[in-house]
Amino acid sequence: MRSKTRLVLFLCIILSHTWQVMAQEKVLLPEILKMVEIKFDVQFNYASENINHLLVPSPIPNLNLEEVIEFLEKETNLKFIESENRIIIISKKPDTHICGYILNKEDGLPIEQATIQNKNFGTVSNKNGYFEIEIRNHEDLLIIRSLGFNTMNLKASEFQKTKCNIIFLEQNVHSLSEVYLTNYITNGISKTNLGSYEIDITKFDILPGLIDADVLQSVQAFPGILSIDETVSNINIRGGSNDQNLILWDGIKMYQSGHFFGLISIYNPQIVKNVLVIKNGTSASFTDGVSGTISINSNKELNTKTKGSIGFNLIDLNGYLDLKISNKSSIEIAARKSLYDFIKTPTFNRYFERITQDPEFENNTTNIVNKNEDFDFYDFSLRWLYEISSKDKLSVSFINAYNKLVFDENTIVDNRERSKESKLTQNSIAGSLLYNRFWNEKLNTTFEFYESDYKLQATNANIIEDQRFQQENQISESSLKVFGNYKFNKSLKLNLGYQFVETEITNLDDVDNPIYRLLVSEVLRTNGLFSELAYNSSNNQTQINFGIRYNYINKFNKNLLEPRLSFTHKFWNNFSIEVLAEFKSQNTSQIINLQNDFLGVEKRRWQLSNNNSIPIIKSKQASFGINYSKNNFLISSEFYYKHISDITTQSQGFVDQHQYVKSIGDNNVFGLDFLLRKSFTNYNFWISYSFMDNKYSFNSISTNPFPSNFDVTHAVTWGSSYTKNKFKFSLGLNWHSGKPYTKPVEGNEIVDNKVNYQPTNSSRLDSYFRVDVSAIYDINISKKVKGEFGASLWNILGTKNIINTYYTINNGSVIQTNEFSLGFTPNVSARFIFK
Structure with a gap:
């Protein structure tokens, strides 16, 4: 009996010394698990493909079993579940990230720059419509938004575990018309299927002589629109006088358009998202502006x-x-x-x-x-x-x-x-x-x-x-x-x-x-x-x-x-x-x-x-x-x-x-x-x-x-x-x-x-x-x-x-x-x- 006690004491001393050495560097997880089994008289059950490749630092020697398990869960992102007869089952934690592709329901094309938010995190989709976001639990509610589309709410539990979801957003029926000629003049300027023109300031490239996307200077890039006296307060759309233009800012009819008495526009480009220019074929929802509309x-x-x-x-x-x-x-x-x-x-x-x-x-x-x-x-x-x-x-x-x-x-x-x-x-x-x-x-x-x-x-x-x-x-x-x-x-x-x-x-x-x-x-x-x-x-x-x-x-x-x-x-x-x-x-x-x-x-x-x-x-x-x-x-x-x-x-x-x-x-x-x-x-x-x-x-x-x-x-x-x-x-x-x-x-x-x-x-x-x-x-x-x-x-x-x-x-x-x-x-x- 004394021999057995001495043997256990000797092994503990050896293990303690070994852990102190191993704590200085990362080692394979299976080796640490064997030492834990000997020290605490427990047994681990696991799928070897889940742990054989994992390198982790060794836990501090004076930790008890509960503290060791907590340490290993934190370092490995694995789940340790204690069962009967001192058997501990190791499994993968549920994914803390979910992914998806956001597509337009009308044409199946990817939607770029859609925003995805939950209570704690937020991200945007890339040019392929792809996104990845961290979740805290599977009851998290994800809010998905994109300009011109209806907002969608999804629970994290609705996402598949093995592959990325495909999410279709429906167009908002009150959104701007569909673009069918992109980069009409330069990047960020497009023509819609209603014959109007749209400038997306967030994607706007550059025009000669402009270092800011001055709204009323930029619209003069379109054929048929110019200022006969070089001012933004006297823009002529297809030969009309300036007072025949309807200028709206967030739906408000404006009666002043320029600073410097007409040389630069009063609309700060930093807060402008897009500009809609209509020369003809105006929506019936607009009134005024017999020559044109700039919204x-x-x-x-x-x-x-x-x-x-x-x-x-x-x-x-x-x-x-x-x-x-x-x-x-x-x-x-x-x-x-x-x-x-x-x-x-x-x-x-x-x-x-x-x-x-x-x-x-x-x-x-x-x-x-x-x-x-x-x-x-x-x-x-x-x-x-x-x-x-x-x-x-x-x-x-x-x-x-x-x-x-x-x-x-x-x-x-x-x-x-x-x-x-x-x-x-x-x-x-x-x-x-x-x-x-x-x-x-x-x-x-x-x-x-x-x-x-x-x-x-x-x-x-x-x-x-x-x-x-x-x-x-x-x-x-x-x-x-x-x-x-x-x-x-x-x-x-x-x-x-x-x-x-x-x-x-x-x-x-x-x-x-x-x-x-x-x-x-x-x-x-x-x-x-x-x-x-x-x-x-x-x-x-x-x-x-x-x-x-x-x-x-x-x-x-x-x-x-x-x-x-x-x-x-x-x-x-x-x-x-x-x-x-x-x-x-x-x-x-x-x-x-x-x-x-x-x-x-x-x-x-x-x-x-x-x-x-x-x-x-x-x-x-x-x-x-x-x-x-x-x-x-x-x-x-x-x-x-x-x-x-x-x-x-x-x-x-x-x-x-x-x-x-x-x-x-x-x-x-x-x-x-x-x-x-x-x-x-x-x-x-x-x-x-x-x-x-x-x-x-x-x-x-x-x-x-x-x-x-x-x-x-x-x-x-x-x-x-x-x-x-x-x-x-x-x-x-x-x-x-x-x-x-x-x-x-x-x-x-x-x-x-x-x-x-x-x-x-x-x-x-x-x-x-x-x-x-x-x-x-x-x-x-x-x-x-x-x-x-x-x-x-x-x-x-x-x-x-x-x-x-x-x-x-x-x-x-x-x-x-x-x-x-x-x-x-x-x-x-x-x-x-x-x-």
Whole structure:
């Protein structure tokens, strides 16, 4: 007996010493198990293929059996279950990771960047739709989301243990239309099956001259869209005036579009997710915008983790935060502020010179000097999402944009210095509430409400005549929209809705010497009903959307019926045709007075239709297009005709003999938009061409028809981009024929102390030409911080393009005034993105 005791003691000492040695390095698990069996008189049962390959560190010698088992479970991810007769069974733990492939139920294609979340972890799917996520137990609930698809909730227990699940997401019937021409111009720009265009800012590549994805600069890359005076506040879609564009931000109608009085847009690209551009074939759910629609949208999906960025360029400072509040709520915040208060950069000076080159701002006489110039702009945007349940979603959006220009006019009168302040401010404040209810896989309903307020204030000092002229233009608009979408089957969907819009516009003119004051405030209320039927063939080759909108304006007892149509059909694999048509109307327009109005910087004031001298504007448009796409090669062409009736001369920007004429007329436009694009592995180039025949006919103007003020007969854009790893480069040029203008009669320039003009718009400015270049480089500064650095050169050749010409009389002579485009303008940017 003593011998046996001594033997056991001896073995324990040997084992203890062996464990101390083995604890210094990892050994095979079966060897450790044999020692544990001897020390604690237990037996392990296991499948050798589960443990023979495992290397683990040895447990500390003074641990008891329970502590050793706990240690081994932690190190091996195996399950140790104690059975009868001191037998311990070893088995694999249930998988703590599950995987799957997320596919589109409509076409079976993978869905990239879908978010998958449970209570503790989150991830996104890759380009193949694949994801992997850790779970704590098999009762975990997984929430799967992707923009444009219905949210899906799955329990972890529904996933297979031996292979990855295939998960099909159904398209949200209220989502944007299906994309059928990707990379239409460059990466992130696509054409939908309804003939509209979509810019996905998150995938947006690069365009010449841009280092930020400025929304209203980017849309000018499309053929048929340009700005005749190079500003984002005067975008012309197929020859229409800017006030004929409907600009929406998260469903809110906006009446201000630009900072720097039109040189950059007020929409911070950091908070913008996508932009929808519609030239024709508009959905019946939209009203206004007889020339086109630009719908700017923030992200409508909850984020999986908090992220943000801070950045600057030579114009502004900017910041962005996407804050995860909970698994059901997140908030996005973006803000920008001009650099003028901190530093006056060369880029800022170029922009400032561009907006203040008008003689009204410059010295009116040699005795007047403008001093103490102060300029500022800022914008603030917010979007809050709350997923009340898997079927109920709430979204709140808010935007505030502000512009200010202040300066003093100084002169010497009777040997005494006199000074008066002139000031101009623009401010937009708007907010919206959106509630979605998904009743079932066939039906969902949406409730939308927005309030949009705009105010333009100007105090114009005339120090020579000791006069102060104050002007105000104020808008307050409220809208309520309710609609539902019903999906009969895979091929047929129906949309029904109602919209109420109340618009109040107030205009003030106030002069102190002589005393004069005119305040006009008008209100219009519009009730709209709309319906739309969408058909998509089972093979996805044919799509038809037919809609009709009925608007009733109770103030005028006016009934307006507006049919809308979009039809696309694919054939021979690589070809597609599209037919688009629409009737539209709008109740608001802008009057433009160029003499002393708003300091000569921002001259437009919004006004409401009165159904008499300012009628409701109506349009009819039809187009036919054909596309060819194969092997990253695209040819797209579209022929169109547009007729706009009941426009006024005041809204068209005349600067000749018709400047103060009040007349009603029509606008007829024939045109062609053409695009050719070819993409290679790292290189992409495109060339677009637009032809336009744009004519006016006005009741009181005898020389009908005559070229429109926005008639640009030919426009050509060539662009290229190169992308390699984290470097992006883009070079491009823009050329278009000059806009029409009216010259005085040579040798007989003045009659009755007025400029004696030739026939209206019988002359043209010289052609416009500009070359731009830009580059962006991304670098990972750390695991959590990415840097994005960019540089651009706008108009690198320094071409002096005349964008407007007009004539005035001074001391019995005709004076010609030319307005020039932005000259050579460099810019650099830096952004630090926190992941």
